[in-house]
Amino acid sequence: MEERGISKQELESFLKEQKQRDLTYRKVLSSMCTYPREIAVYAHNLFLDSNLGDSGLFPGTKEIEDELIRMIGALLGNENAHGYISTGGTESNIQAIRAIRNRKRKEGLQQMNIIVPKTAHFSFDKIEDLLSLEVKKAGLDDELRVDVNLVEELIDDNTISIVGIAGTTEFGQIDPIKELADIAHNSDIFLHVDAAFGGFVIPFLDAEYQFDFSLDAVSSISVDPHKMGMSTIPAGCILFRDESYLADLAVNTPYLTTNEQCSLIGTRSGAPVAATYAVLKYLGRNGLRAIVDECMLLTRMLVRGAKAMDIYPVIEPVTNVVTLRFPDVDRVAKALEARGWRVSTTRAPKALRLVIMPHVTEDTIELFLNDLACVT
Known part of the structure; x- marks a missing residue:
């Protein structure tokens, strides 16, 4: 300089x-x-100075985020889902697995693993490194969906989560989430659905797919408004069925206007939140x-x-x-x-x-x- x-x-x-x-x-x-979309850009620019990392200073922006979470949750089968607008699928996937990792760690489990398809996004390789757990990769069937029999074979006493992909990055394929949900239910295991790409596609396809909170065993979903939601970058979303998982992510923030924070990043722009809200309300x-x-x-x-x-x-x-x-x-x-x-x-x-x-x-x-x- x-x-x-x-x-x-x-x-x-x-x-x-x-x-x-x-x-x-x-x-x-x-x-x-x-x-x-043009309306997303307008809203983004209007909220450039808002920081949801200190949301007490920006109650209007926070109200928009709360309503946006309800809207996206309703699209994905549960208007009462809980979460926040993240920077994208990587952060959302990290937070989903971090939540269940933290809970199991409090319960005394030390060695942990999760099971993902071989087609899983590379964010799960980062998760293996960041969260110090093993990521097992299950093979695929002839249609390049995860083979649920191979998933079942990989489960052991240290498995804390299985992951299904709703719109794989490479092939756009949708894993058999219903079958994974049955396994998760029978094994009492946390099921995370990575719908970063498919979350704003699958609900509008002619064919019907069960992939979201309409399945009782789905614990969390990641979805990216900055992909097919046509919002500004960066705009992701992590949703949990059970609000208590946010407590597993929370840290105390005594010098801010809120007492705790559950997001991965601290300073969190409200601009993509407003942009996503605007485009979804505008398009319907x-x-x-x-x-x-x-x-x-x-x-x-x-x-x-x-x-x-x-x-x-x-x-x-x-x-x-x-x-x-x-x-x-x-x-x-x-x-x-x-x-x-x-x-x-x-x-x-x-x-x-x-x-x-x-x-x-x-x-x-x-x-x-x-x-x-x-x-x-």
Whole structure:
């Protein structure tokens, strides 16, 4: 940092240049984030100075968060769920497992493990490190869902939680949450559902899936409004069925306007909270359903176009994620990148991964299919 500052004009010029170096979402098919809605941006900017880490100073923002938790809880089967708006799925997953870890530690359990699918998000690798517990990874069935028989085989006396994914990051698949709930109920084990991606998709699909608090054994759910909720970044959400789990996360905060705090981070912006509230109130369930319908329509359009070139998906898409088989996936991905596209690849099975977010249009799909034909 220089001793003397620079002019506003010079600084703005520099910032604009740097922003122009960033990619727009126009040809991005690898990301589960998208442009936030205009109303979300408005609300975000309006609440930029609010800090829910000291919520007594910002009662209006706190009231919005309380109502938002009720709204998201109702969408996921329980309007009386308890939680808070986090920074995203990683924090939410950490907090879910930290809550049950802390409870079991108070009960005297020392060595602990959790069971997740092999398709679980990399946040669970961070959880293994941060929370000093073992993360066991269960294999998958032919449809790339977690194999519930393998989950059951991995359970032992030190298992404190099993995890199901509702919209896997790589394949968009939905684990058999109902069967996992039966196992959790019979074994009296905490069940966490990672619905970071699927939470704002699955409720609006034509097919019905049991994945949320409508299943009595589901203990917690993570969901990300900054993905298919089209809020500003960062906006995640952790929900618990039982409010007492928040007490397992709480620490005393004697010098703030509240006596305790259960969030992982201390200073917590109210801006994404207001943004999420605004977009959900503005769109309503009908608006969200229309957006999911359009994404699924374009997903099917992409799969049809690929099949016409004898290119087939690893699985028929369940959500708005497409994975295409190629004998030389990395070459295809690099060739598409050379044409300006941003795509990604899955691990096992190896495939080209494409996420059809709300910024994708019919023109985008047509242009992509044309380029795909040229590189294959």
